[in-house]
Amino acid sequence: MLSRSWRRSPGDVVLKAVIAVVMLVIVIVTLYPFWYIFVASFSDPREVVRTSGIMIWFKGFDLYAYREVLNYRLIWIAYRNTLVYLFFGLIVNMTMTVLAAYAFSRKNVIGSGVMMKLVVFTMFFSGGMIPNYIIVDSLGLTNTMWSQFVPYAINTYNLIILRTAFQAIPDSIEEAAIIDGASPAQLMVRIVLPLALPSIMVIGLYYTEEIWNSYFRGLLYLRSDQKYSLQMVLRMILDTSHTGQSDQAFVNTNIDRTVKYASIIVSTLPVLMVYPFIQRYFVQGVMIGSIKG
Amino acid sequence: MRNRKRDVSDAPTASPARRRDWRAYFARTWFIYLIFLIVLIWYGIFRYAPMYGVQIAFRRYTPSAGIWNSRWVGLKNFERFFTSAYFTRVFRNTIVMNLLNLIFAFPAPIVFALMLNEIRHSAVKRSIQTISYLPHFISMVVLTGIMHDFLNDTGTITTLLNRVFGLPRKVWLNDVNAYRTIYILSDIWKDLGWSAIIYLAALSNVDTDLYDAAEIDGCGSIRKIIYVTLPGIAPTIIILLILRIGSMLSLGVEKTLLLYNPNTWEVSDIISSFVYRRGFGIDGRADYSFSTAVDLFNAVVNLCLLTLANIVARRFSETSLW
Known part of the structure; x- marks a missing residue:
């Protein structure tokens, strides 16, 4: 131990110091916005x-x-909408993704390779925003x-x-089940599903x-504010960016700031x-993904 | 993406297939093909049908005529784009923003991971890491909302810049000269910790014997990083770099739409935000065909970049996507 620290060069010490300072800065810069918004949302608007x-x-x-937020009906409608989208969305997402992943994980299935190529190709090329919109629209969605x-x-x-x-x-587990x-x-x-449960949860x-x-998918496809998702209504609240107006309006905007924080x-x-x-x-999910490379 | 081919004898029920006993084969696989059918239908409708719809880029699309019956105009939409004043603006901005991202935002998590890796105190390391993921989980709407607020004339960042550097109080997001810096820095803020995860995983796989050997050879921390750590995580860096270059032109539409305003269009308007505005007629008449042409140009350039990056990676290293 003594010999190790004795061998430390001055360069190592400087490096350690630099790292400590950088880490401290990163932690503060990461946390401060969250903390500020939290304390400011509970504070006196004039003080803010x-x-x-x-x-x-x-x-x-x-x-x-x-x-103010509590009395803003739209945000609660949006909250409910997002929960509904989340509920049905998760069912659809998980059913489709799990089934597809399972099918592609099977060995010795003729045509599987071609199918996979078709699927992977969509990661690198897409029809684009407007053709996507036209298709979704023509389906009446x-x-x-x-x-x-x-979609x-x-x-x-x-x-x-x-x-x-x-x-x-392991194949052996599956083989045993097939023999049974x-x-x-x-x-x-x-x-298969119970054994891969942790990964399924991650997905x-x-x-x-x-x-x-999600915000963009709402922006693309939702028209009536009664169907807006939470992020869309949040955007409506946060987007009231006022610049250059009378003093009274200025104060009002700034009081609204705490409302923004609260939302x-x-x-x-x-x-x-x-x-x-x-x-x-x-x-964990990132790790599973990275093994694939 | 490659599938390992196992010997057929791996699965006991597969051997009948070899004897052309298709009935046994389908008894085993009908369920898989049923799923493939569903998958095929979904990808067909939501991924491949839009690709087929891309042909409206070569037509003059009218909703009443539809994709197939709209008048064919050849390359006219592309001509209009390439000769318009917007072409240089959005193309330049897209390239510049992506290059800046590549130069500053791409290496940042690598440096962060290397630094974290030097911290021996595991509780401290874990805490810093957990904190660093946090911004990844807030939505883009919240991130840009916070930015609009902090960079307002009475916002946190504006106040700090004013007190520390004496910079004027103003709405920084209206400043053409500041927009790009703000955009890149906020990218880093949001994903520094999250993107570092994959590098930290790669770092933990570097053979510790190599560090000991380097230490015996008299290497200090910095030289160990250069000669042991960096080569150890190089394959990960290369793969992520290829993927990053491949998705270059498609990134950031949501963020840009939430962050920019007409004051900064000169530097902030990128191809995808332009596609959105033109396509849905946010600033004028909606023009599906023109917008699709611009988007297609974007997608093709993207695909070329990806292929190019992959070729380069294969030439100069052992790592590539395909």
Whole structure:
């Protein structure tokens, strides 16, 4: 131990110091925006204006912003919509992706290779925004909840991650099940899916995040604000960017700032609450994906 | 993406297939083909039908005539795009933004992962890592909302810049000269920790014996990074680089739409945001055909870049996508 530290060159010490400082800066820069928005949303709106963006602790506890958000009907409609899209979306996403991944993970199936090529090709080339829109529109999906998940039923990256996970299950286990007389469907439901459950959960989390945070698909396909997703309504609240107006309007805008913060908190809180518990599964997903290379 | 071909004897029920006993083969596989049928239908409708629809780029699309019956105009839409003033603007912005991203945002997680890897205290390392993922999970709407607020004339960042560097209080997102910096820095902020995960995984696979050997040879931390660590994670870097280049022109449409405004179009308008505006008539008449032509140009350039990156990677290293 002594000899090791004795051998440390001055370069090593400088490196350690640099790393410590950089890490500290990264941690502060990452956390401060979250903290600021949290404390400011509970603070006195006038104080938020006065401190112009720098706030370490609550200044005058005030629930004004949350009352405003609570009284804003549209955000709750949007909340409900997103939950509905999430519920049906997850069913569609998971059914399609799991089935497809399972089929592609089977060996000795004639035509499987060609099918996979067709699927992978779509990762590198797509018809583009407008042809996609025309197709979805011609199916009559525009401004329906179906537009929010049917065209997005399979994410090809997720499909490949799941396929890799299914392939990793030892053949011997599956063979034993087949000898015991399991039908192809039974093999999938009773053997493969339970064994790959952690990976399936990870993919479920990916889709949950995708739907919860989705904005563009709503922008493309939803027309009536009664069907808007949470992110779309959130955008409506956050987008009231006013520049250069009278003093009175200026003050009002800045009072609205706490309302913006509160709506960010309300819409992001579910994510932030479950985050500490699920982040390691997300990380797992990246790992599964990386093995594929 | 390659499938390992196993010997047929792996699966006991597969051997009848070899004896051309198709009945046994389909008894085993009918379920798989049923799934393939569903998959084929979905990909056919939502991925391949739009590719077929791309032909409206060569037509003058009218909704009443539909994709097939609209008048054929050849390359006219492309001509219009290439000769318009927008072409240089959106093409230049797309390239510049992506190059900046490649130069600054792509290496940032690598450097971050290398630094984290030097931290021996595992609890500290884990905490920093967990914190660093956090921004990845907030939505683009929230991210850009925070940015609009922080970069407002009374926002957090504006105030800091004002107090520390004496820069004027203004709406920074209206500033043509600041837009690109803001865009790239926020990219880094959002995905620094998340993108580092894959490198950290690769780092943990580097053979520890090599570090010991390097230490005996008298290498300090920095030289160990250069001679052991970097070569160890090079394949990962190359694969991600190829993928990144392959998706170059398609990135960032959501973020751009949420972040830009007409004041900054000169530097912020990229091909995909232009496609969106033109396609849906956000600033004027909706022009499906013209917009699709622009998008197709984008997709083709994209595919070429991907192929090129892959060829280069195969030539100069052992790692490639295909």
